[in-house]
Amino acid sequence: MSAPHIAGRIYEPAAYAANSLEGCYWVQTAPDTASYPHFDGEGTVEFAVIGAGFTGLSAALRLAEAGADVAVLDAHPPGWGASGRNGGFCCIGGAKASSAQIGARYGAAEAAKFHAAERAAIELVSERITTLGLSVDRHSQGELQLAHSPKMFAQMRAEAAKLSATYGTQTDLIAPGDLARMGLNAQGTHGGLRLDLGFALNPRKYALGLAQAVQARGGRIHSDSAVLSIAREGEYHVLTTAHGRLRARHLLMATNGYSSDTVPRWMRSRYLPLQSSVLVTRPLSDDEIAAQGWSSDLMAYDSRNLLHYFRLMPDRRMLFGMRGAVRWTAASHHAHRAATRAHFDAMFPAWRAVETPHFWSGLVCLARDLVPFVGALGQGENAYAAFAYHGNGVAMGSWSGDQMARLAMGQPTDLPNFFQRSPQRFELGPLRRLSLPLALLQYRLKDALS
Known part of the structure; x- marks a missing residue:
């Protein structure tokens, strides 16, 4: 199947096609029998989440548990992206910057808050597995x-x-x-x-378990519903798909390494898959x-x-x-x-x-300053995003989605302050992927000399 045409994606189209999941071992371990109808026609929702991976599903679950009206839209079924094709390591991490670098930039108190978040992220996943009764081959x-x-x-x-x-x-x-x-x-x-x-766990079983929990609590999940554009009309964010338009008072972006430079425009050059x-x-x-x-x-x-x-x-x-x-x-x-x-x-x-x-x-996601982002985005009021876990998204993606939902509901969070900074843009803009060969060469040389 060809990929939905979403402008501003920086990899070849094959990276976003449904068949890019071929060869993934997890698919044969957890068939998905749930229904995720594509979004059709006109609609209004209180909270719209774009992205049905760990971040988006975790956010939607927190919202649904609070009784909120929430809909999740994705170009593919839940867990299709990095969340259903990673190595299944639920562990500390989320930043490529070292502890020393984080402390030097943001201070010792912020570094300590980040380390507490790493632990809390693991605990959140463990708690949800237990509370939801998920069978995820944990070991x-x-x-x-x-x-x-x-x-x-x-x-x-x-x-x-x-x-x-x-x-x-x-x-x-x-x-x-x-x-x-x-x-x-x-x-x-x-x-x-x-x-x-x-x-360790089976990431696909965990992702599908989250999706089932969202639906069981009244949340809607729409696959084959790529958001092609986002506009602002009064107090609403208007999300246009191939089959309809969804108006939402609150927008939560959870696309991570599968993001686009134009949906929304604020994301431009702030992430690197x-x-x-x-x-x-x-x-x-x-x-x-x-x-x-x-x-x-x-x-x-x-x-x-x-x-x-x-x-x-x-x-x-x-x-x-x-x-x-x-x-x-x-x-x-x-x-x-x-x-x-x-x-x-x-x-x-x-x-x-x-x-x-x-x-x-699959595509993991980096930020220019090598730390995660969870905060407001410049898309008008009531718009948020969470991304850049640097290859540690099982725990940090789950926790960041949960924290983003709390932000959207106006609740207190446990976010380090630097998570909510405005992320730097990568040099070279839409051509930033051209910097990867040199960066990888530098890392290889460091590894050889260490």
């Missing part, structure tokens, strides 16, 4: 960062106590010689640090797991700037993801699949003959 108590060099392990050792104090939780330093004994044998790793926060790709193996046998020596169910990632992220799932398939592609074409997709497989083989050489039948890509 992994905490997360593991593996050092890709002795220098990085020395840095982990120096920062372990500070990290524990920052998040108020236990950290466990794992010496290089203990990795294999703990079922964490990966080539090219030099020790690790486990943080007792977060867990970056591809992240994932492969999944067939189920591994006990002998194959023993041969490699990776038997832990901990969600893990390495210390590179262009990190690898991976985990052994409950069905004994290995998931492995990385970033680095800068185009969305058939040739680029084929080349990046080969590159991802080569990195997988290098880290897990005993599995070089293991098939990886599933491979797919």
Whole structure:
């Protein structure tokens, strides 16, 4: 299926087409039987949410729970975008800027508030899974960062106590010689640090669970309802789709890496999508797991700037993801699949003959100043947006959507003040994607030297 024509999108049209989800392992684990009729005709709603991923659904759920009249519009069904095709890591994160950079820019109190938000985001997802009774294949108590060099392990050792104090939780330093004994044998790793926060899940099951909860509380979800333009008429935002016009008193933008420079115009150059790709193996046998020596169910990632992220799932398939592609074409997709497989083989050489039948890509979202945004947008009164989680959207996207809904209802929030700044625009405007090859090269050089 071709993508709906929405002006101002900066990737090739194939990135937004329905069939870009092909190859995604999560689709076969959670068929979606719910109905999401496209928006048709004329209508009025109190709150319109654009985007049916973690952010939009979380916002809509908070609104519906408060008894508000809410409608969610998306070009595709819920969880079609990054929310239904990510690695399923519910963990700390959301900013690419370091803790030191955040503290230097915004002050120690703001940095502490951000770290509290990271914890609260994980807790929100956990609470909703429990409260809504969602079956999401949850596993992994905490997360593991593996050092890709002795220098990085020395840095982990120096920062372990500070990290524990920052998040108020236990950290466990794992010496290089203990990795294999703990079922964490990966080539090219030099020790690790486990943080007792977060867990892994099936992201599609979580997204569809949120969608069902929204509908059960009276919220409307419309797929095949791409918003083509937004205009202001008096106190209303008027959202035009291919089949109708929806008037809304409050507008909530939740499109993240699938945003447009023109819907609304305020978004222009304030976000930058970056591809992240994932492969999944067939189920591994006990002998194959023993041969490699990776038997832990901990969600893990390495210390590179262009990190690898991976985990052994409950069905004994290995998931492995990385970033680095800068185009969305058939040739680029084929080349990046080969590159991802080569990195997988290098880290897990005993599995070089293991098939990886599933491979797919999605768009994560960066901000120019490398921190999330949740706040008012310049689209008149009662308009808000939340985006830029820098590849950590399971937790931070869910929490940011919830906070955005609170903003829209005039309720107190727990947002750090800097979340509500006006995001800087990227240089090069609509051509900003041209800066990615150089940025990726710089990160690769940093990784090689660290």
